[in-house]
Amino acid sequence: MSNRTRHDRMANAIRFLSIDAVEAANSGHPGLPMGAADIATVLFSRVLKFDPTQPNWADRDRFVLSAGHGSMLLYSVLHLTGYKQVTIDEIKRFRQLGSLTPGHPENFVTEGIETTTGPLGQGIATAVGMAIAEKALAARFGADLVNHRTYVLCSDGDLMEGISQEAADIAGHLKLSKLTVLWDDNRISIDGPTSVSTSTNQLLRFAASGWATAEVDGHDPDAILAAVEAAKGSDKPTFIACRTTIGYGSPKRAGSEKVHGSPLGKDEVAATRAALGWEAGPFEIPEDVAADWRAAGAKGHADREAWEKRLAAAPAELRAEFERRISGTLPQGFLAAVVEAKAKAVAAGGAVATRKSSEAVLDILVPVMPELLGGSADLTGSNNTKAKSAKSVTPDDFSGSFMHWGVREHGMSAAMNGIALHKGLVPFSGGFMVFSDYCRPAIRLAALMGTRVIHVLTHDSIGLGEDGPTHQPVEHLAALRAIPNLLVLRPADTVETAEAWQIAIEHTGGPSALILSRQNLPLLRTDATQENKSAAGAYEIAPASGAAKVSLFATGSEVSLAVEARKLLEAQGVPTRVVSVPSFELFLAKSAAERAKVIGDAPVKVAVEAAIRMGWDEIVGSDAAFVGMTSFGASAPAKDLYAHFGITAEKVAEAALDKLRQA
Numbered sequence: 008m009s010n011r012t013r014h015d016r017m018a019n020a021i022r023f024l025s026i027d028a029v030e031a032a033n034s035g036h037p038g039l040p041m042g043a044a045d046i047a048t049v050l051f052s053r054v055l056k057f058d059p060t061q062p063n064w065a066d067r068d069r070f071v072l073s074a075g076h077g078s079m080l081l082y083s084v085l086h087l088t089g090y091k092q093v094t095i096d097e098i099k100r101f102r103q104l105g106s107l108t109p110g111h112p113e114n115f116v117t118e119g120i121e122t123t124t125g126p127l128g129q130g131i132a133t134a135v136g137m138a139i140a141e142k143a144l145a146a147r148f149g150a151d152l153v154n155h156r157t158y159v160l161c162s163d164g165d166l167m168e169g170i171s172q173e174a175a176d177i178a179g180h181l182k183l184s185k186l187t188v189l190w191d192d193n194r195i196s197i198d199g200p201t202s203v204s205t206s207t208n209q210l211l212r213f214a215a216s217g218w219a220t221a222e223v224d225g226h227d228p229d230a231i232l233a234a235v236e237a238a239k240g241s242d243k244p245t246f247i248a249c250r251t252t253i254g255y256g257s258p259k260r261a262g263s264e265k266v267h268g269s270p271l272g273k274d275e276v277a278a279t280r281a282a283l284g285w286e287a288g289p290f291e292i293p294e295d296v297a298a299d300w301r302a303a304g305a306k307g308h309a310d311r312e313a314w315e316k317r318l319a320a321a322p323a324e325l326r327a328e329f330e331r332r333i334s335g336t337l338p339q340g341f342l343a344a345v346v347e348a349k350a351k352a353v354a355a356g357g358a359v360a361t362r363k364s365s366e367a368v369l370d371i372l373v374p375v376m377p378e379l380l381g382g383s384a385d386l387t388g389s390n391n392t393k394a395k396s397a398k399s400v401t402p403d404d405f406s407g408s409f410m411h412w413g414v415r416e417h418g419m420s421a422a423m424n425g426i427a428l429h430k431g432l433v434p435f436s437g438g439f440m441v442f443s444d445y446c447r448p449a450i451r452l453a454a455l456m457g458t459r460v461i462h463v464l465t466h467d468s469i470g471l472g473e474d475g476p477t478h479q480p481v482e483h484l485a486a487l488r489a490i491p492n493l494l495v496l497r498p499a500d501t502v503e504t505a506e507a508w509q510i511a512i513e514h515t516g517g518p519s520a521l522i523l524s525r526q527n528l529p530l531l532r533t534d535a536t537q538e539n540k541s542a543a544g545a546y547e548i549a550p551a552s553g554a555a556k557v558s559l560f561a562t563g564s565e566v567s568l569a570v571e572a573r574k575l576l577e578a579q580g581v582p583t584r585v586v587s588v589p590s591f592e593l594f595l596a597k598s599a600a601e602r603a604k605v606i607g608d609a610p611v612k613v614a615v616e617a618a619i620r621m622g623w624d625e626i627v628g629s630d631a632a633f634v635g636m637t638s639f640g641a642s643a644p645a646k647d648l649y650a651h652f653g654i655t656a657e658k659v660a661e662a663a664l665d666k667l668r669q670a
């Protein structure tokens with residue numbers, strides 16, 4: 008049998024597993040797997056370095072299917088190359104409850120899936136992060152231990168999404184030469200030919216961003232291989248347009264949007280079998296094809312074993328540090344650094360913006376934690392995310408620990424996911440909180456995937472002042488708190504900020520958002536011990552003088568305001584306590600009894616937050632008073648805005664007294 012025939016049969020195995028699984032589920036997307044089967048076959052049988060028996064081998068090549076709707080392409084390849092989880096029965100259970108073959112690829116469900124994809128554009132930007140992580144770790148640990156490539160298969164939709172531009176731009180700038188993107192150039196999307204909505208010359212577009220480009224027939228295995236091999240010699244990332252036919256092989260549907268996202272139907276499946284000369288029944292793989300695929304899957308064993316030998320032979324300290332970094336274990340001295348940051352703040356006293364508090368914490372943490380990879384979306388001086396010791400990553404030097412992401416919040420957030428998924432680094436960002444909307448799709452995916460990324464979101468309310476309502480978050484706290492598995496932390500002073508950093512770094516099962524002020528805030532906490540009070544989510548920060556009549560609840564910048572209001576109320580003989588609530592999620596995770604203790608039994612409760620009320624009722628109840636925002640902000644000095652919108656100690660005290668009179 009000729010090599011070409013063998014290739015065709017391997018590719019057809021992908022096509023028919025995909026066709027038959029979609030048929031069985033009566034749901035799914037056969038068009039992409041059928042069209043891109045040749046590309047996948049070349050990559051997985053002739054290019055990629057991977058070992059199905061060790062799906063998480065640290066030095067494997069990464070493959071990202073950015074067009075997640077083509078998930079059956081991945082499941083087919085994982086099955087055929089021998090990933091033991093993806094059995095033929097799992098392929099038969101495509102898209103069923105509890106299967107390892109969900110509708111879109113989920114990295115937390117199926118071994119061998121590098122990242123969850125489905126929201127178009129995310130995959131390519133996530134892969135950029137993986138390629139960044141590879142370079143950063145290679146700079147630290149050397150090519151003996153870290154030397155792999157990142158491959159992406161993307162679709163027209165991926166390239167139409169704006170995030171792909173952010174990804175292309177930063178990847179080209181950073182000369183991510185080990186990143187290769189293969190575009191499934193089938194010129195069909197859901198509405199029909201892509202010509203109804205785009206005229207972009209993608210090759211020129213990527214070239215303009217500093218990529219090497221190539222154009223091949225996506226059904227010609229040798230041409231695909233040649234382009235992929237040429238990419239290895241380039242000092243730029245490479246973009247390969249692979250001209251394909253969606254639904255390749257289907258006599259009636261190939262080349263049409265009809266094959267994108269629905270089963271072919273019994274007759275067309277039979278016609279496609281006849282057209283491609285595939286005689287095997289549904290879910291059957293002829294032995295010669297199975298053997299060729301198994302051999303492809305076995306090729307990486309030797310590479311992996313050679314790498315393990317190199318790791319074993321590496322200097323003990325380097326090896327231990329590499330293993331610590333990949334496992335995500337915290338370094339010795341982490342907790343001591345947190346306590347040191349608290350102690351320093353307490354000794355210094357004075358009023359500090361929590362973004363500055365965060366910087367002070369980072370100045371102490373970054374030297375202790377080389378895995379921290381900070382950054383900012385062009386707001387370094389405002390977000391204060393660059394520690395004194397941090398050196399910038401540049402195209403020619405990845406040994407630094409700070410990323411200049413440019414004005415690309417969305418691309419940054421997706422790339423951070425890729426960095427975290429790669430393992431070995433803990434990424435944190437900097438951005439204005441109001442633009443967390445621009446990060447949201449990637450933060451949502453981080454939460455879904457359970458990746459440890461930390462978003463430092465500064466300028467967190469009307470307290471930012473003169474920049475006005477476009478820059479003042481109002482609904483963003485509620486919007487962030489609405490994302491499942493995202494920890495939102497809004498510290499009130501430097502001590503809480505240090506605690507928030509500790510919580511975020513120790514939170515390995517998902518993303519965190521640190522919500523920080525632009526304006527100065529007084530130091531409220533003067534204890535600098537190992538105890539992390541913020542970890543309870545809420546705690547009493549100021550007690551009442553007697554049996555409390557009023558409980559004030561606040562977060563971040565409004566905690567000091569509540570403390571002022573407490574003084575006013577106490578002066579009028581109303582025993583008042585203040586509860587700081589740095590994290591709803593942590594607090595709501597506590598038992599009812601623990602929560603009741605913190606909430607207390609004062610007859611009047613008032614919540615204070617310079618944001619909308621949404622979410623607070625779950626903590627204080629709908630009968631409580633709320634002092635906050637009900638509209639967008641305005642442009643003025645912060646102090647004037649707090650007065651204008653009625654978020655002052657006097658108003659809080661008034662609200663409490665009103666409630667007391669009603670009680």
Ligand SMILES: Cc1ncc(C[n+]2csc(CCOP(=O)(O)OP(=O)(O)O)c2C)c(N)n1
Pocket residue numbers: 036038039074076125126127128162163164165168191193195196197253267
């Ligand atoms: C952000 C986002 N918007 C919309 C969708 C819904 N969707 C899935 S595939 C697709 C477009 C399909 O065209 P293409 O990307 O060319 O894939 P192909 O038809 O070649 O499989 C759309 C709009 C999505 N998955 N993600």
